[in-house]
Amino acid sequence: MKQISFLHTADLHLDLPFSSLRSDEKAQLRRSEIESSLDRMARKIQEEKINLLIISGDLFEDKYIKGTTVTKLKNVFSELYETEIVIAPGNHDPITEKSCYKNTFWGSNVHILEDSRKVLYLEKYNTCIYSLGVKKDLRLDYEEILDMNIRRDRFNLLVFHGTVDMPFGEDDYNSITSKELLALNMDYVALGHMHCYCRYGNEKTTMINPGSPEPLGFDEEGEHGCVKGAISISEDSSKHTEIQFIPLALRHYHNIQINISDCTSDAEAVERIEEYLRQGRVSHLRTGEELPLLKSDASGARQGSSRDLYSIALSGFTSRSYSPDLAYIHEKLEKKLFFVKLKNLTSARLDYEQFLEDPGIKGAFIRRILDRLDIESSAEKRDTLFLAMQYGLQALENERVD
Ligand SMILES: [Mn+2]
Numbered sequence: 001m002k003q004i005s006f007l008h009t010a011d012l013h014l015d016l017p018f019s020s021l022r023s024d025e026k027a028q029l030r031r032s033e034i035e036s037s038l039d040r041m042a043r044k045i046q047e048e049k050i051n052l053l054i055i056s057g058d059l060f061e062d063k064y065i066k067g068t069t070v071t072k073l074k075n076v077f078s079e080l081y082e083t084e085i086v087i088a089p090g091n092h093d094p095i096t097e098k099s100c101y102k103n104t105f106w107g108s109n110v111h112i113l114e115d116s117r118k119v120l121y122l123e124k125y126n127t128c129i130y131s132l133g134v135k136k137d138l139r140l141d142y143e144e145i146l147d148m149n150i151r152r153d154r155f156n157l158l159v160f161h162g163t164v165d166m167p168f169g170e171d172d173y174n175s176i177t178s179k180e181l182l183a184l185n186m187d188y189v190a191l192g193h194m195h196c197y198c199r200y201g202n203e204k205t206t207m208i209n210p211g212s213p214e215p216l217g218f219d220e221e222g223e224h225g226c227v228k229g230a231i232s233i234s235e236d237s238s239k240h241t242e243i244q245f246i247p248l249a250l251r252h253y254h255n256i257q258i259n260i261s262d263c264t265s266d267a268e269a270v271e272r273i274e275e276y277l278r279q280g281r282v283s284h285l286r287t288g289e290e291l292p293l294l295k296s297d298a299s300g301a302r303q304g305s306s307r308d309l310y311s312i313a314l315s316g317f318t319s320r321s322y323s324p325d326l327a328y329i330h331e332k333l334e335k336k337l338f339f340v341k342l343k344n345l346t347s348a349r350l351d352y353e354q355f356l357e358d359p360g361i362k363g364a365f366i367r368r369i370l371d372r373l374d375i376e377s378s379a380e381k382r383d384t385l386f387l388a389m390q391y392g393l394q395a396l397e398n399e400r401v402d
Pocket of ligand 1: 013
């Protein structure tokens with residue numbers, strides 16, 4: 001065999017409770033959407049006759065998995081009878097005596113990596129599958145693989161669920177550096193554990209964390225999907241790996257900030273928010289970067305839409321007589337968006353004119369900013385000066401900045 005193809009996924013978390021959605025109905029819908037991502041992966045595998053399906057841990061939630069979900073998994077795997085399915089357990093679906101990994105008959109094409117000391121050799125595909133830390137002996141397993149004679153005329157894949165290159169804390173699961181993993185000289189390292197896509201590698205090894213096919217929380221913004229890959233050996237024994245990311249997620253999470261300055265009522269604020277979402281004129285909460293929320297990607301799928309989940313921080317300066325009623329705004333927006341949560345970061349606009357004649361520091365501060373505003377022509381810099389004036393006055397008035 002001179003080439004193998006694979007589909008790589010991880011962190012599906014089947015039967016996750018999704019309690020953060022605060023609705024049984026929505027939680028159930030998200031669970032079924034995760035299941036449908038598995039169906040769509042299976043269809044792709046069949047259509048393109050892909051050799052391997054690699055699942056790098058957290059396939060399901062061991063605490064919550066239902067019998068019907070196990071049956072569903074068994075059915076999908078048996079339909080893929082022409083594909084070898086390789087599963088590494090993760091921290092949410094560990095191998096225990098009670099685990100359905102142990103007490104279910106999975107079929108001969110399903111390989112659950114229960115013991116990192118054993119290398120799985122798939123003769124048909126000339127492929128060796130290694131794993132690490134399945135029984136939490138990460139360091140010993142690692143030394144063992146380092147000592148092994150890895151045959152370069154075979155395809156060598158490592159499946160690993162763990163923390164890569166993070167500031168290691170005691171709670172981190174299976175912590176290791178990317179440098180250590182690359183030192184194993186695998187052709188492909190199939191990572192899992194982090195829920196967002198990440199790619200590492202060097203000239204010998206491609207190492208990818210595909211992320212969850214559906215995002216599971218607000219810290220998992222951006223596109224989600226799985227990875228399709230192929231490794232080939234050429235006549236001169238050199239190897240070549242090709243990788244493609246396949247978007248799958250039906251919904252996306254967005255952390256955004258919307259400026260409702262000068263709104264005088266909740267109805268106006270709702271209108272402003274809807275208008276901004278329609279036009280995609282929102283900025284990312286953390287980076288301040290403008291997000292093209294409604295832009296379509298190449299496949300025509302919307303990057304952001306009413307199907308999505310929004311965490312919206314309301315910002316800007318409102319008049320002293322108006323303060324946003326988050327419950328009211330939420331009620332209105334919830335009718336149009338799948339999920340929304342709100343945070344109020346607005347501040348009351350301070351009336352600077354009353355300090356114009358002030359002989360103290362407030363007056364001096366205001367007059368200096370106004371002098372600069374007089375000669376400033378750039379709209380952007382004028383906005384910044386106005387913000388400086390508001391925050392400066394806040395600090396001087398209240399001894400704090402909102
Ligand atoms: Mn996970």
